[in-house]
Amino acid sequence: MNELESRVRGTVHILGAGLLGASVGLGLRERGVDVTLEDLSPTAVALAADYGAGRIRDAADPEPTVVVVATPPDVVADAVERALTEFPGAVVTDVASVKLAPYLELLRRGVSLKNYVGSHPMAGRERGGAIMARADLFTARPWVICRDRDTPAEALALVEAIALDLGGVLTEMTPEEHDRSVGLVSHLPQVVSSLLAARLVPATEQAIGLAGAGLRDTTRIASSDPELWVQILGANREPVIELLEAFAGDVTSFTQALRDTDAPGAKRRVADLLAAGNRGVGRIPGKHGSSERFITITVLIDDTPGELGRLLTELGELGINMEDLRLEHSPGAQIGFAEIAVVPEAAERAVADLAERGWRTL
Amino acid sequence: MNELESRVRGTVHILGAGLLGASVGLGLRERGVDVTLEDLSPTAVALAADYGAGRIRDAADPEPTVVVVATPPDVVADAVERALTEFPGAVVTDVASVKLAPYLELLRRGVSLKNYVGSHPMAGRERGGAIMARADLFTARPWVICRDRDTPAEALALVEAIALDLGGVLTEMTPEEHDRSVGLVSHLPQVVSSLLAARLVPATEQAIGLAGAGLRDTTRIASSDPELWVQILGANREPVIELLEAFAGDVTSFTQALRDTDAPGAKRRVADLLAAGNRGVGRIPGKHGSSERFITITVLIDDTPGELGRLLTELGELGINMEDLRLEHSPGAQIGFAEIAVVPEAAERAVADLAERGWRTL
Numbered sequence: 001m002n003e004l005e006s007r008v009r010g011t012v013h014i015l016g017a018g019l020l021g022a023s024v025g026l027g028l029r030e031r032g033v034d035v036t037l038e039d040l041s042p043t044a045v046a047l048a049a050d051y052g053a054g055r056i057r058d059a060a061d062p063e064p065t066v067v068v069v070a071t072p073p074d075v076v077a078d079a080v081e082r083a084l085t086e087f088p089g090a091v092v093t094d095v096a097s098v099k100l101a102p103y104l105e106l107l108r109r110g111v112s113l114k115n116y117v118g119s120h121p122m123a124g125r126e127r128g129g130a131i132m133a134r135a136d137l138f139t140a141r142p143w144v145i146c147r148d149r150d151t152p153a154e155a156l157a158l159v160e161a162i163a164l165d166l167g168g169v170l171t172e173m174t175p176e177e178h179d180r181s182v183g184l185v186s187h188l189p190q191v192v193s194s195l196l197a198a199r200l201v202p203a204t205e206q207a208i209g210l211a212g213a214g215l216r217d218t219t220r221i222a223s224s225d226p227e228l229w230v231q232i233l234g235a236n237r238e239p240v241i242e243l244l245e246a247f248a249g250d251v252t253s254f255t256q257a258l259r260d261t262d263a264p265g266a267k268r269r270v271a272d273l274l275a276a277g278n279r280g281v282g283r284i285p286g287k288h289g290s291s292e293r294f295i296t297i298t299v300l301i302d303d304t305p306g307e308l309g310r311l312l313t314e315l316g317e318l319g320i321n322m323e324d325l326r327l328e329h330s331p332g333a334q335i336g337f338a339e340i341a342v343v344p345e346a347a348e349r350a351v352a353d354l355a356e357r358g359w360r361t362l
Numbered sequence: 363m364n365e366l367e368s369r370v371r372g373t374v375h376i377l378g379a380g381l382l383g384a385s386v387g388l389g390l391r392e393r394g395v396d397v398t399l400e401d402l403s404p405t406a407v408a409l410a411a412d413y414g415a416g417r418i419r420d421a422a423d424p425e426p427t428v429v430v431v432a433t434p435p436d437v438v439a440d441a442v443e444r445a446l447t448e449f450p451g452a453v454v455t456d457v458a459s460v461k462l463a464p465y466l467e468l469l470r471r472g473v474s475l476k477n478y479v480g481s482h483p484m485a486g487r488e489r490g491g492a493i494m495a496r497a498d499l500f501t502a503r504p505w506v507i508c509r510d511r512d513t514p515a516e517a518l519a520l521v522e523a524i525a526l527d528l529g530g531v532l533t534e535m536t537p538e539e540h541d542r543s544v545g546l547v548s549h550l551p552q553v554v555s556s557l558l559a560a561r562l563v564p565a566t567e568q569a570i571g572l573a574g575a576g577l578r579d580t581t582r583i584a585s586s587d588p589e590l591w592v593q594i595l596g597a598n599r600e601p602v603i604e605l606l607e608a609f610a611g612d613v614t615s616f617t618q619a620l621r622d623t624d625a626p627g628a629k630r631r632v633a634d635l636l637a638a639g640n641r642g643v644g645r646i647p648g649k650h651g652s653s654e655r656f657i658t659i660t661v662l663i664d665d666t667p668g669e670l671g672r673l674l675t676e677l678g679e680l681g682i683n684m685e686d687l688r689l690e691h692s693p694g695a696q697i698g699f700a701e702i703a704v705v706p707e708a709a710e711r712a713v714a715d716l717a718e719r720g721w722r723t724l
Contacts, residue, residue: 122572134724136662142572171571181569184561189580192558194639195612196551199605201642207543209533210484210504211646214583218551219646221576222639230633234623243561244617250557251610255603261596271592277556277584280563284573284581300501306678308687313675316668325670325689362496 004031004165007158010065011036013057013087015079017048020095020121021070022133025053027166030135036061048130063087066158069094073231077105084111091155092116093162097182098235099146099175117159118146118175120182121168136167143168146175183239190221190229191244197222213326294324295347298362299338299354308338311359318353320346337362366393366527369520372427373398375419375449377441379410382457382483383432384495387415389528392497398423410492425449428520431456435593439467446473453517454478455524459544460597461508461537479521480508480537482544483530498529505530508537545601552583552591553606559584575688656686657709660724661700661716670700673721680715682708699724 012028014021017039025035025048035054039045049056067083067090069076076096083092092115096102099118106113122142143163147156163170173181197219200208233240254273260266301307308327315322324341342350351361374390376383379401387397387410397416401407411418429445429452431438438458445454454477458464461480468475484504505525509518525532535543559581562570595602616635622628663669670689677684686703704712713723 122574136722137724139662144572171568173568177566177568181566181572184565184569185573185577188561189558189577191613191616192554193576193580194636195609195616196554197640197642198612198635198638199546199550199609199642200645201638203546203645204539204543206533206535206539207546208645209647210506210543211547212484214555215547215551216646217579217582218555219639219643220579222643224636224640226633226636226640229636230623230629233620233632234629237620237623241617241621244613244620247557247561248610248613248617250560251553251606251613254553254557255606255610258595258599258606259603261592261599267592267596270595271588273560274556274586274588274591276560276563277581278559278586278588280559280561281581281584283562283565283570284578285571300498306675306681308684309671309674309676309678312671313668314671316671319668322670322689325687327684327687360498362499 002032004028004161005033007161008033008065010034011062012066012068012162013038013064013083013090014054014068014070015039015083016070016072017041017044017053017130018070018072019129019132019137020123021068022048022051022053022130023123023135023137024068024070024095024166026051026133026135027138028162029054031165036064044130048133051130051133053130053133064090066090066162067092069096073098073235077102077109080106080116081109081111084113084115088115090115091158093119093159095119095121096235097186097232099144099178101235103146103175113150114152115155117151117155119159119163120144120146120178121163121166138163139167141168142171144171144173144178146178147172148174179236180239183236183243187233187236187240188243188247190224191233191240192247193219193222194224294341295344297340297342297347297351297354299340300360300362301336301338311338314354314357314359315340315350318350320350364394366390366523367395369523370395370427372396373424374428374430374524375400375426375445375452376416376430376432377401377445378432378434379403379407379415379492380432381491381494381499382485383430384410384413384415384492385485385497385499386430386432386457386528388413388495388497389500390524391416393527398426406492410495413492413495415492415495426452428452428524429454431458433458435460435597439464439471442468442478443471443473446475446477450477452477453520455481455521457481457483458597459594461506461540463597465508465537475512476514477517479513479517481521481525482506482508482540483525483528500525501529503530504533506533506535506540508540509534510536541598542601545598545605549595549598549602550605550609552586553595553602554609555581555584556586656703657706659702659704659709659713659716661702662722662724663698663700673700676716676719676721677702677712680712682712
C-alpha cells in the first residue's frame with residue numbers, strides 16, 4: 001500500500017466521466033487507488049471505464065471514502081449535495097471552475113459542509129470528453145483548494161494529498177478569492193478576446209490579410225467552446241460583470257484621452273495608460289510573460305518537415321536553453337519564422353553560431 | 363546591372379536611419395542599389411552607414427531617383443514635403459504605419475503629389491534602431507502600397523518594384539482603407555491588450571499565480587513601446603476612436619446579456635456573442651489562426667537544453683509538418699509542454715510514434 005492508498009483507505013468515487021473526471025480517475029488508478037465511476041450518460045461512463053479511469057459503480061460497492069464531483073458547472077451544487085447525503089462518511093470535493101456560487105447554494109440549502117472541500121485544478125483542453133483524458137493532465141498546473149476558517153482540517157488534508165499526488169501545484173484560497181482571481185486572469189481575458197475576434201466577422205478580406213502575430217495572440221482563445229463558457233461566466237457572474245464594467249470604463253477613458261491628444265498633457269495620459277500595460281504584463285510569471293528579461297532571435301526557416309527540428313537540435317547542441325519559442329508563418333510565403341527567446345548573455349553567441357551553420361536570423 | 367538597379371537608375375535616398383530606414387538600406391545595398399542616408403541624429407546615421415545600409419549623403423551627391431521617408435510618424439508629412447521640394451525629379455515614398463493623416467496634411471499644404479506614393483511594410487521588431495536592422499526584415503511580410511485614381515502609374519511601379527525586391531507581399535489600398543484596416547487588425551488589439559494587462563497591476567500575487575496561456579497570449583503585445591504607440595494611435599485617431607467606441611459598446615452589451623442570464627433567451631445571447639468570436643478568429647489567415655482545422659498534441663518535455671530539439675527532430679524524421687508550435691512552462695515546475703498542431707490525418711500516428719519513442723503526450 002503506497003502513501004496515497006493508505007491515506008484514501010478505500011474507494012474514490014467520481015461523479016461525471018468527462019475530461020476532468022476521467023483524468024482524475026486515470027491518475028488515481030495509476031497510483032493504485034480503487035476508483036468507481038458514475039455519469040448520467042451510460043456511454044460516457046462506459047468509455048471512461050474502458051479507458052481505465054475506474055470501474056462503473058454498482059449497488060454492491062461499499063461507501064467511498066472520497067467523492068470527486070466533476071459534472072458540468074451548472075449542476076455541481078446538486079451533485080455535491082447528493083454525494084454528501086448518499087455517502088455521509090465520505091469527504092466530497094469538486095473540480096468546477098467557479099467556486100462561490102455552488103458553495104453559497106449549498107449553504108442556502110442548509111447542507112452540512114463538514115465533509116466538503118471545493119477545489120479547482122487549472123487544467124483543461126480545447127476538446128472535452130473522456131476520450132481526451134490523461135493521467136498527467138494536472139502535472140505542474142496550479143490546483144486551487146478552497147478553504148476558510150470553517151474548512152475541516154482532515155478533509156482538507158485528504159483533498160490536498162490527492163491534488164498533490166496528481167501533480168498539481170497547490171494554492172489555498174477562499175471561494176471569493178478564487179472566483180475574483182479566475183475572473184481576472186481567465187474569464188475577463190476570454191470575454192475580451194471573444195469580443196475582439198467578433199469584430200473581425202464583418203471585416204474585409206484585405207484588412208484580415210494584414211493580420212500579424214499581435215492579432216493572432218490576442219484572439220487565440222476566442223476559439224473556445226461557447227456552451228461551456230456560458231456556464232462558467234454565468235456561474236461567476238458578479239465578479240465578471242464588475243471586471244467588465246471596469247474594463248469598459250478603461251476603454252472609455254482611453255478613448256477620451258485619445259480624442260483629446262492635442263490638449264496639454266493628453267499625450268502623456270495615453271502613454272501612461274499604455275505604460276501601465278507594460279507593468280501589468282511584466283507581473284505575469286512563467287516564460288511567456290518575461291519578454292523584458294530575454295532577447296528574441298528570429299530565425300528564418302523553410303516550411304518543410306524537419307527544418308525546425310534541425311534548428312532546435314542545433315540550438316541544443318550549442319547548449320542554449322530556449323526560454324520561449326513561437327512559430328510564425330505568413331500566408332502565401334514558403335518561409336516561416338521561429339522566434340526564440342534566450343537569456344541576454346547567450347544571444348550574441350547564439351546568433352553567431354547559427355550564422356556559421358547557415359541559418360538566417362533577423 | 364540587375365533588374366532593380368536598372369529600374370532605379372540612380373540613387374535611393376533614405377530619410378531616417380532607424381530600424382526601417384536602415385533595413386531598407388541594407389536590403390537595397392545587397393541588391394546592388396546605390397543608397398544615401400540622412401538623419402537628424404549624426405550618431406544614428408553614422409551607425410547605419412557603418413552597418414552597410416548606405417553612405418551619408420553630402421552636397422556633392424546627385425539628386426536621388428527615389429527617396430524613402432522612414433522618420434517617426436509625427437514628422438512624415440514634413441519630411442515628404444521637404445523631399446518632394448528638394449528633389450523635384452525623385453519618386454518619394456514613406457514607410458509610416460499610418461497613411462491618411464500625412465496624405466491629407468500634404469494635400470492641405472497644396473504639395474503636388476504626382477511623385478509621391480505612400481507605403482507601409484508590416485514589419486517591425488520590439489526594439490528599434492539601426493542596430494536591429496536586417497536586409498530581410500520585410501521577407502514574406504505584407505507591404506501595403508497606397509493608391510487611388512490619382513496615383514501616378516510610373517511612380518507606383520517603381521515603389522512596388524522596390525517593395526517586391528525587398529521580399530514584401532504587396533497589397534494595394536487607399537490610405538483610408540489602410541488606416542481602417544490596421545486600426546482593426548493592429549491598433550485596436552494593441553489598446554485592448556494594454557488595457558487588459560493594466561488590470562493586472564493592482565492584482566494579488568495569488569491571482570497572478572493562476573495565470574495560464576490564455577492570459578499570456580492576450581497580453582503579450584502589451585509590452586510594446588508606449589512612446590511609439592502614442593504617435594501611431596494619435597495619427598490614426600479617428601478610425602481607432604470609432605473602433606474603441608464600438609468595442610466598448612460590445613463590452614457593455616455583453617455585460618448586459620450576462621447580467622440578464624436568468625431571463626429567457628439571455629444565455630443564448632451570451633453564447634451567440636462568444637460564437638461570433640469563434641467565427642472571427644476563424645477568418646484570420648496563417649497557421650496560428652487555424653485551430654479548428656488542426657489537432658493539437660501536447661508533449662511533456664524536460665526543461666533541459668536539447669530536449670525540445672530532440673522532440674522536433676523526431677517529428678521531422680516521422681515526416682510530420684507542424685502547423686503550429688507553442689511552448690508553455692509553469693512557474694515552479696521542472697517540466698514544460700510543447701503544443702504541436704498537425705493536420706488531423708497525421709495526429710493519431712504521431713501520438714503512437716511519439717509514445718513508442720518514449721514521449722509522454724497529453
